[in-house]
Amino acid sequence: MQHTLDAAETARLQAQGGWHAQLPDDKAMLRAARDLTKDLGEARGAIYWPDMLVSAGIGYAAIAGAILVSGIGVKIALGIVASLALYRALMFIHELTHIHKSSLPGFRLGWNLLVGIPLLTPSFMYEGVHTLHHKRTQYGTIEDPEYLPLALMKPWSLPAFVLVALLAPLALVIRSAILVPLGAVLPPVRRFVWQRFSSLSINPDFRRKPPEGAMKRRVFWQELGVFVWSWALIGSTFVFGWAPLLTAFVILSVTALLNQLRTLVAHLWENEGEAMTVTAQFLDSVNVPPPGPVAEIWAPVGLRYHALHHLMPSMPYHDLPEAHRRLNAELGDGSTYQGANHPGMFPLVARIAKSTMTRGRARA
Known part of the structure; x- marks a missing residue:
């Protein structure tokens, strides 16, 4: 198969600053992603429900x-077991933002009752926010809301x-316990809490817009x-003391x-604020594919394929x-696709x- 991009030229661009704006789309890769996965993409409740329920059950x-x-x-x-199991259960919030509203009836409600509300992270904190991260003209x-140029910031910013x-x-x-009830009686507090503290975002400049329609009812x-x-x-x-909590x-x-x-290794974080092609977004994102099994622990529910997810956001995990x-x-060796594959967390942190x-x- 012929590739739009030459691997050596791609590597040269990536080695220099501002490479995202210069990188064209690899149309062969985008066509392959569409054509080779036509039979995939249906969210299967027989996988989602047991995975979520077992993870939450083990965690609790x-x-x-x-x-x-x-x-x-x-x-x-x-x-440690509880942390890892509840982590996996929590990560289904990512799936909730992408699955079609008619898929998996009752799963959003069940997840919120069993995981989101008990862990004080209901699905509205991600729904309507994460999809902005996938907008073609807004990524990076x-x-x-989910992007910071961490690789270009001062060294102390990472720890x-x-x-x-x-x-x-x-x-x-x-x-x-405090800000939500205050916001119920003081509109300025409510507005401030909604804009600044009601989304799982990392961009301090992000301000969330007011909820509308069905989202407004879910938020309530x-x-x-x-x-x-x-x-x-x-x-x-007051009943059991402070130790359990x-x-x-x-x-x-x-x-x-x-x-x-x-999150730190989900992207390379090398974009300086310019709009990017789909291929540039893909290469700024990270896959940590098998054979290594450890990535399935720290990047569960499909998140080890984060770059691939940016090519096909609606693909179930x-x-x-x-x-x-x-x-x-x-696509084979030397392809653009393989440029997003990385060996593990520690090499990415080091990079x-x-x-x-x-x-x-240099920017300081």
Whole structure:
């Protein structure tokens, strides 16, 4: 197959700043992504429901075990299991933003009742936000809620970006228990909370627009749910003491930290704000495909195929491995497609950190 882009020329452009604006689309790759996956793309409830339910069930059981057992070693082991299982259950929020509204009846409601509200992260915090990250003209620009040029920022920005996630459980309780009810009686507070603290975004300049239609109704009952649950958590300390809640907070802080590390390596973060072609967006995103099994732990529910997801955002997570296999085999060595494949988390962190030491310091 002939490729629009030459691999050597692509590598040369990637090695220099501002390469995204210069990179044309690889039309052969885009055609292959369309033609080779026509029989894929149907979200299968027989996969989604058991995966989500088992992950959540294991997570909650492990949290209960970590609270109840006395041995520190067993407590830590159960805490790790709980963090990983609840992390996988939480990541279905990403699928909810992309599956068609008529697919998987009841799954959004079930996920919110079992995962989103109990973990104070209801689906509205991602729905209507994440899709902006996939808009052709907004990805990587100041209008993208999920993009920061991390590879071009100062070296200290990377550890700060990761470690701030440890405060996520506390921030979510403050939001749900205090800011939400305040916003119900004080419109300026409500507007501020909605614009700044009601989306899972990393761009500090992002301001969320008011909800409309069906989203407005979902926001109401989900906000009510997290408000009631947050005060139930606070109230539990008067019955059981602070230890159980603090244990759960530590476990969920680890979950948030792991997700932040995954976010750090989901892209190369090398765009300087210009609009990008689909191919440039793809190459600024990351696949960590098999054979390594570890990526399935830190990038679950299809997120190890994040670059491929940017080519086909509506592809359900269970079809991404097969779509990747077909494209990788068809396009072959030296193709643009393989340019988004990376070996693992640590090489990616090292690449981004190295970039901050050179480009980031040069921009300071």
